[in-house]
Every structure is written in structure tokens, then in C-alpha cells.
Amino acid sequence: MGLHLLLLHVLLVTVVARAPAAHAWRKEGHYMVCKIAQSFLTSEASAAVTSLLPGWARGELAETCSWADDERRRYPWSGALHFADTPGDCQFFYDRDCHNTEGKKDMCVVGGINNYTAALMNSSAPSVDPTISLMFLAHFVGDVHQPLHCGNTDDYGGNTIIVYWYNTTTTNLHRVWDLDIIQKAMKDFYNDDLSIMTQVIMKNITEGWSDEEREWEACPSRTKTCADRYAMESAQLACDVAYAGVEQGSILGDDYFFSAVPVVQKRIAQGGVRLAAILNRIFGENSRPQSI
Ligand SMILES: *[C@@H]1O[C@H](CO)[C@@H](O)[C@H](O)[C@H]1NC(C)=O
Ligand SMILES: *[C@@H]1O[C@H](CO)[C@@H](O)[C@H](O)[C@H]1NC(C)=O
Numbered sequence: 001m002g003l004h005l006l007l008l009h010v011l012l013v014t015v016v017a018r019a020p021a022a023h024a025w026r027k028e029g030h031y032m033v034c035k036i037a038q039s040f041l042t043s044e045a046s047a048a049v050t051s052l053l054p055g056w057a058r059g060e061l062a063e064t065c066s067w068a069d070d071e072r073r074r075y076p077w078s079g080a081l082h083f084a085d086t087p088g089d090c091q092f093f094y095d096r097d098c099h100n101t102e103g104k105k106d107m108c109v110v111g112g113i114n115n116y117t118a119a120l121m122n123s124s125a126p127s128v129d130p131t132i133s134l135m136f137l138a139h140f141v142g143d144v145h146q147p148l149h150c151g152n153t154d155d156y157g158g159n160t161i162i163v164y165w166y167n168t169t170t171t172n173l174h175r176v177w178d179l180d181i182i183q184k185a186m187k188d189f190y191n192d193d194l195s196i197m198t199q200v201i202m203k204n205i206t207e208g209w210s211d212e213e214r215e216w217e218a219c220p221s222r223t224k225t226c227a228d229r230y231a232m233e234s235a236q237l238a239c240d241v242a243y244a245g246v247e248q249g250s251i252l253g254d255d256y257f258f259s260a261v262p263v264v265q266k267r268i269a270q271g272g273v274r275l276a277a278i279l280n281r282i283f284g285e286n287s288r289p290q291s292i
């Protein structure tokens with residue numbers, strides 16, 4: 001038993017360590033976004049979401065929120081839908097920036113969010129499996145909130161900027177934002193416990209951020225999402241915080257971590273609130289929220 005578990009652990013660690021440079025919050029980030037979102041669903045939306053979840057999710061939306069990364073090889077065209085890089089002017093413009101490397105329009109994270117929102121809203125569109133639409137949507141709403149998903153095209157959203165995390169680990173800037181900041185925050189502030197971190201961030205939505213929360217979820221359009229606004233915010237945060245003072249070979253330590261961690265936690269909160277708002281809009285918003 002013990003040996004099997006150990007072997008499984010070694011296998012998992014090996015797989016994770018050898019995963020290619022990716023454009024996505026790692027599991028922890030996506031898990032928190034979806035965990036927060038599920039708690040902000042109306043009872044009507046919650047029932048609809050639960051009925052669409054695959055059996056292996058055991059009723060937890062958060063369990064499915066890294067599916068889009070895990071299955072990327074199965075859907076090669078979906079790679080472009082995880083991000084929306086820009087020419088480096090700290091802004092996102094749909095017409096200019098939302099395309100894949102072959103120039104195909106709409107193939108970026110904002111296009112993906114709008115696509116799968118429309119697919120779920122349209123109950124007469126049986127061509128797209130609604131379970132798959134839900135899992136893509138939940139993942140991409142997380143992704144668009146990671147500032148380096150709307151980073152510079154030149155450096156692949158920070159993937160080619162090699163940095164040293166606290167002198168000890170060679171990593172790259174994109175990965176610092178996907179993973180290293182979250183893992184250090186978890187260790188230093190939350191007893192290395194993802195559910196504590198999630199709960200503290202979630203609680204702050206009705207406390208520290210209570211005066212901003214309505215604005216986060218506001219979206220005037222009934223048919224489209226406001227994901228282009230979220231991408232614009234990320235592009236600005238990429239310049240103001242993520243790229244700020246960083247060069248090839250930089251050593252990132254406490255100064256960098258303490259400027260980044262409040263941004264990471266806020267983006268996770270915003271991602272959760274907005275994913276819930278999108279799902280509430282799709283599945284009916286006349287019912288009462290469960291827990292706000
Ligand atoms: C929209 O969804 C369909 C079905 O999964 C997919 O083939 C298409 O590439 C998607 N387009 C965008 C922009 O997300
Ligand atoms: C809904 O889906 C059907 C079938 O794919 C399509 O013909 C129709 O145009 C869609 N309606 C909207 C409003 O997108």
C-alpha cells in the first residue's frame with residue numbers, strides 16, 4: 001500500500017515537473033476560482049451546473065477546472081483559447097489581439113469565454129456537449145484573470161523570461177504567476193492548506209472587497225460576456241506588476257512576492273465572482289443566491 005502510494009506520488013510529481021511551459025494558472029489557482037464561483041451560484045444555476053458535471057467531479061465544479069489543461073493534447077486547437085497576448089502596450093483590443101498564431105479570429109481566451117457562454121445559453125445547439133462547454137468556460141474565466149495570460153507576444157506571456165525564485169529555483173516568469181506565488185502564499189500564510197487559502201479569499205469578498213464586488217460582476221450585455229474588460233485589466237496588471245523590474249535572469253524575492261501576492265489573491269476572487277455571474281446569467285438569475 002505505502003509503496004504503491006509512494007510510487008503514485010513519484011509518478012505524479014514526475015508528470016507535473018515535466019509538464020511543458022503552459023499558459024494557465026496551475027491546479028491550485030483554477031481550483032480556488034471555481035470553488036469560489038460555486039458558492040456564489042443561485043440555487044437554479046447551482047442545480048444546472050451540478051447536473052452537467054461529469055460523475056468523477058462528485059458534484060464539485062472545482063474538480064473539473066483543470067480539465068482543459070489536462071486534455072489540451074486531445075483538442076490541439078484549444079491551446080490558443082487559454083490566453084490573449086498583446087504587442088506589449090499593456091492593453092487588450094479584441095479586434096487586434098483575439099486570434100491564434102495563424103491569424104484565425106476569435107481564437108483567444110476572450111473568444112473562448114464568449115463561445116462557450118453562447119453554447120451553454122443556446123439550448124438548441126446540441127453540436128457542443130454542454131459538459132465540455134462548462135468545463136472550458138470555467139477554466140478560461142480563471143485563465144483570463146492571470147495577468148500574464150494577457151502578457152507580451154514576444155516572450156509568450158513571460159514563458160521565455162527565465163528567473164530565479166528566491167535564489168533556489170530556476171523558473172520562468174509565467175510559471176511564477178501560475179504557481180510559485182500561490183504555493184509560497186499557501187505555505188507562508190495558510191498552513192499549506194488550499195482550502196484555508198480559498199476560504200480566506202472568499203471571506204474577503206464580503207469584507208475587504210465588499211464595496212467593489214458589485215462592480216466586478218456588473219456586465220451590461222445580456223448576450224455577451226465582459227471578458228474583454230477582464231483581459232484589459234490583466235494586460236495592465238501584467239505591465240504594472242508582473243513585468244515590473246523583471247529582466248532575463250532576475251532574482252525574485254520578498255519585494256516581488258509581496259507586491260504580487262495581493263494582486264494574485266484579488267484576481268482569484270474576481271475570477272470566482274465573475275464565473276458565478278456568467279453562470280447565473282446563463283442558467284437564470286431569478287432565484288436567490290445561496291451564500292451571499
Ligand atoms: C467554439 O467551440 C467549438 C466547439 O468546441 C470549437 O470548435 C471552436 O473552435 C470554438 N471557438 C472559439 C473561439 O472558442
Ligand atoms: C443555436 O444553435 C443552433 C444550432 O447549432 C444554431 O443554428 C443557432 O443559430 C444558435 N442560436 C444562437 C442564438 O446562437
Ligand SMILES: *[C@@H]1O[C@H](CO)[C@@H](O)[C@H](O)[C@H]1NC(C)=O
Binds near residue numbers: 200204207208266
Ligand atoms: C482583502 O481585501 C483587502 C482590501 O482590498 C486587501 O487589501 C487584502 O489584500 C485582501 N486580503 C486577501 C487575503 O486577499
Ligand SMILES: *[C@@H]1O[C@H](CO)[C@@H](O)[C@H](O)[C@H]1NC(C)=O
Binds near residue numbers: 167251252253254
Ligand atoms: C540570493 O543569494 C545571495 C548570495 O547567497 C544573497 O546575498 C541574496 O540575499 C539572495 N537573494 C534573495 C532574493 O534571496
